[in-house]
Amino acid sequence: MNETARGGRRRVTLYDVARLAGVSQPTASRVLNGSDRQVSSANRERVLRAARELAYVPNASAQAFVRGSSKMIAFVVGRIDGTYFSSMAAALMREARSAGYWVSIAVTDRQPERELRVVRELRAQRPRAIVFAGSGFIDPTGNEVLADELSGYERAGGKVLLISRTDLPFERISFDNRAGAEGLGQALAGLGYQRALVLGSETPLLGMLHRVEGFSDGFAPGTVEVRQTALSWEGGRDVVERMPPEQLSRFDLVVGVTDEMALGVMAALRVHGRRVPDDIAVAGFNDIRTLRDVSPPLTTVHVPLDLVAEAVVRRAIAGHEEGSGPPIPTHPVLRESTPPHH
């Protein structure tokens, strides 16, 4: 703060444009932003010419200020450097842009207090919507404060959206985790696999639970063994590393509830001298883009991020009530990490 100094000549304002065009400020405003009021083509032309001549740049701060809401959609995320969330962010930005909005990304590092602070700061910006993505926390006390803050935001006219997060009482956009996982289970059973090890999430997240259940149902009820572990590359690796070899040999297939876990599994198997898929097959969930750099290509369940982004933007812009709508469909993608078996 202090001296705002930071030199520079006076900026070109709407008033300058209007004066040069020989019209009033409101008229210039109506031409240069998408107002619903009409302006005669003669005046319109003059305003546009004047704006071009003066290289007028509208002051978005002033616009947001007077309109009481910005063209911004806030995207709150645990991390941005993972492929999954950055792909989601990319899709969201694309979609938002085509609707005249823009996306601001906020990173919480998965720390509850950071999450709260981030929301407080975001509220100050009056975004059109605040969108949360990714697994939430378990500590209920922190969530209550957060929920209060978000309720305040909604009362002030904002919209809160949750993507695959279920620990807050707001409108959700969900994937059909169960159906996708079930399809994967059926497909792999059809390929001849019989003894599957499924790696679930040790933090109790509904979506991950559905993936485990769906897979079990599709594969063959009762024939899968489930281990809970961390929802990360390391989580997948650890399960394999800590498992006695003879126990591991009982399985012909390991399924991670996320691709990252499956990649960790593959890395650990490699260390243990097991070949994928000859000795044991591996599958994941999400279909993140990085997969193309792993060998063999990983079987997984595709989540159509474009559809997710589209739903987010539509609901963010829509009038208040829309309900939580149908889940986004997902579908299995079979690749070389799970060839036909037996």
Next chain:
Amino acid sequence: MNETARGGRRRVTLYDVARLAGVSQPTASRVLNGSDRQVSSANRERVLRAARELAYVPNASAQAFVRGSSKMIAFVVGRIDGTYFSSMAAALMREARSAGYWVSIAVTDRQPERELRVVRELRAQRPRAIVFAGSGFIDPTGNEVLADELSGYERAGGKVLLISRTDLPFERISFDNRAGAEGLGQALAGLGYQRALVLGSETPLLGMLHRVEGFSDGFAPGTVEVRQTALSWEGGRDVVERMPPEQLSRFDLVVGVTDEMALGVMAALRVHGRRVPDDIAVAGFNDIRTLRDVSPPLTTVHVPLDLVAEAVVRRAIAGHEEGSGPPIPTHPVLRESTPPHH
């Protein structure tokens, strides 16, 4: 536009806080933001209490409006879903946050006209700085218009920064590409490699050129063969796929000027039935995080993104002139894709 409607009660403003605290608006303002003016501790206390009681959220739009500049740093990037840029963005956001700023990411899809539009829209937001990352374009006409737009922005008090981009006449933050590549070349020569194929960038980017030159110098002047190709996974793959097997056999090492190219090379080699590193070694440049999922782990040159981010934020905030400063050092990281040879 149109009706702003979107229900909601009247918002709590600074005026409400001041009234409840029994002080004037300026006093409340001086307490609640970091002004340099002093406020008596009694009044300070009352204002803070009132703000808490009313759950006051400052209106960032209004602040940005009246201050004439926001706390935002704009980060303009070709794509965000690649690991390299998303890691850079993550580091930048971390650093900016600790300085009280926040980062807005804009994606251009590497299309010149999009780049121009993005800059126009960004100018409207009056960010403190606009930071470009990544390879620029070659078409000089598009660049002239862009440079004009950016000059206008700087004249209005903003700051333009370029990260590893050299096609615009603004302050740069550069890596010491040459030294890092030279170190890699020396190290690999020391491991016993003798015939290297280097994949450079077919688009003429200074940084990439330095990497090629640096590697050549370090490895052994005159003994490397260079191919130009696209700066992407596909670019790396294509070179290997299109090369006759007997020609490929002449090399004991392939070096990509980015990690993504190296990964493409590895994928193609695998398809051709060549084992890495037994038949041929591979190395890259950048040390992106995805590398841990590839096998064997890739030798590369580490670029300290934290230092980059720190430099960006420092210069973004700093008063006007700072000059382009010394390049950020990089250093080779030897991994299993390049074991000792012979």
Next chain:
DNA sequence: ACCGATATGGCAAACGTTTTCCTGCCTTAG
């Protein structure tokens, strides 16, 4: 006591845009 300096508080203006309402004009139907 007096003067200057320093600390603190408040008034009022300013920032650039949108929006409400009013006015005058033009069209059209009767």
Next chain:
DNA sequence: CTAAGGCAGGAAAACGTTTGCCATATCGGT
């Protein structure tokens, strides 16, 4: 020819905050 209605333009208020400036109170030194 007139009344009603629509259309385009403009004056002025409003948005919430910061800041320049002035007023007052306090303090320290002579």
